[in-house]
Amino acid sequence: MHIVDRRLNPGGKSLPNRQRFLRRVKDMAQRAVRESAREKDIKDLGKDGRISVPADGVREPRFSRQSGTGLQDYIIPGNKTYVEGDRIERPPGGGGAGGSGEGGDGGENSEDAFHFALTRDEFLELFLDDLELPDLAKRRLSIVETEGLRRAGYTVSGSPANLALTRTLRNSMSRRIALKRPKLEEFALLEAQIAEVGEFDPILPELQLKLEALRERSKRIPYVDPLDLRYRRFEPYPRPIAQAVMFCLMDVSGSMTEHMKDLAKRFYILLHIFLTRRYKHVEIVFIRHTDKATEVDEETFFGSRETGGTLVSSALVEMKRVVTERYDPNDWNIYAAQASDGDNVSSDGPTSTELLRAHILPACQHFAYLEVGDENGPRAGFVEHRTTLWRTYEVLAKAGEPLAMRKVNHRRDIYPVFRELFGPKDARAEVEA
Numbered sequence: 001m002h003i004v005d006r007r008l009n010p011g012g013k014s015l016p017n018r019q020r021f022l023r024r025v026k027d028m029a030q031r032a033v034r035e036s037a038r039e040k041d042i043k044d045l046g047k048d049g050r051i052s053v054p055a056d057g058v059r060e061p062r063f064s065r066q067s068g069t070g071l072q073d074y075i076i077p078g079n080k081t082y083v084e085g086d087r088i089e090r091p092p093g094g095g096g097a098g099g100s101g102e103g104g105d106g107g108e109n110s111e112d113a114f115h116f117a118l119t120r121d122e123f124l125e126l127f128l129d130d131l132e133l134p135d136l137a138k139r140r141l142s143i144v145e146t147e148g149l150r151r152a153g154y155t156v157s158g159s160p161a162n163l164a165l166t167r168t169l170r171n172s173m174s175r176r177i178a179l180k181r182p183k184l185e186e187f188a189l190l191e192a193q194i195a196e197v198g199e200f201d202p203i204l205p206e207l208q209l210k211l212e213a214l215r216e217r218s219k220r221i222p223y224v225d226p227l228d229l230r231y232r233r234f235e236p237y238p239r240p241i242a243q244a245v246m247f248c249l250m251d252v253s254g255s256m257t258e259h260m261k262d263l264a265k266r267f268y269i270l271l272h273i274f275l276t277r278r279y280k281h282v283e284i285v286f287i288r289h290t291d292k293a294t295e296v297d298e299e300t301f302f303g304s305r306e307t308g309g310t311l312v313s314s315a316l317v318e319m320k321r322v323v324t325e326r327y328d329p330n331d332w333n334i335y336a337a338q339a340s341d342g343d344n345v346s347s348d349g350p351t352s353t354e355l356l357r358a359h360i361l362p363a364c365q366h367f368a369y370l371e372v373g374d375e376n377g378p379r380a381g382f383v384e385h386r387t388t389l390w391r392t393y394e395v396l397a398k399a400g401e402p403l404a405m406r407k408v409n410h411r412r413d414i415y416p417v418f419r420e421l422f423g424p425k426d427a428r429a430e431v432e433a
Contacts, residue, residue, distance in 0.1 A: 342387025
């Protein structure tokens with residue numbers, strides 16, 4: 001169905017300008033949501049939020065005369081001050097700013113910012129608007145609930161918006177030809193003959209009767225009959241979607257401080273919100289590791305406290321086992337996100353490299369590695385001091401493997417780094433370049 005809005009633009013405004021204005025306001029609201037998310041606890045991201053955008057940004061643009069320039073005529077009624085011909089001082093101010101309000105003193109009448117509340121769904125919609133799972137390929141498709149419509153031929157009844165004009169006129173023409181409906185040329189020929197013969201010609205009554213019979217026959221055989229009408233028919237169908245699984249690997253060894261674990265948990269909670277919000281059918285596998293790795297449930301992954309040595313290959317071995325048993329790479333889009341402080345046993349580097357190169361990365365669409373550091377470390381991005389695990393993964397990333405690497409030290413940088421790892425493909429390419 002196509003809806004064409006033919007309403008006239010309101011006075012002094014145009015629809016394209018209004019659409020550009022709405023897009024600009026949405027961008028401002030989106031930036032405000034992202035800024036507010038930096039200081040929020042991750043557990044509060046799913047709750048209603050209150051954000052502010054500059055007041056100037058929520059006004060539609062308009063043209064107005066600049067009051068401080070140009071010639072202006074006034075008609076002043078009878079008074080005791082001015083007489084005809086007096087020159088009146090121009091009022092101070094103006095300048096064409098076109099603003100209103102008291103400015104930015106922060107009081108009740110201040111128009112520095114526009115405050116409004118967002119519901120949970122609105123907040124998350126803006127928060128996760130342009131994030132995506134990278135390189136989601138349509139491998140084996142899993143049938144899900146009916147959620148699509150497709151063309152399914154024609155029907156004799158339906159909405160006028162679905163009228164199939166070409167098919168209707170084709171039926172009309174077939175019926176008119178079959179029933180020998182008089183053509184316009186036949187009417188024109190008889191009318192010309194009647195005009196040529198005289199008023200007292202004996203053939204005139206015969207021609208008039210013939211013309212009247214044609215008219216009666218034309219009335220009995222309409223140009224378009226209700227029997228001719230055909231409407232496009234649509235039927236629901238199960239829309240196939242690609243299967244995907246996300247592996248979450250988290251280091252919980254003794255070298256991970258509480259601050260580092262907090263950063264890792266925030267990253268994974270944000271990833272969990274993103275996946276459950278944007279995708280209906282993405283499975284999540286949680287794996288925690290010290291020198292041993294275990295697949296756990298969501299509650300254990302985010303809440304359990306453990307300590308011990310560090311052996312990164314144990315998590316990779318566990319992931320390989322789960323993939324082999326449950327997630328065939330020919331049928332599933334496989335993703336992985338790993339968080340660690342970068343410490344690892346030196347002798348474990350070759351083992352981890354071989355597991356990644358030979359088994360994990362060939363099966364993955366995307367592998368994201370987040371290195372968490374001390375709170376007093378440098379800003380988010382690539383690290384200056386390369387840890388053992390960072391050096392191991394860096395070789396693979398430079399070889400062109402589907403592996404993205406970032407480091408974060410502060411709570412406020414979790415969301416920007418998350419966007420770099422799971423944002424639009426063009427944005428990720430610019431950051432990596």
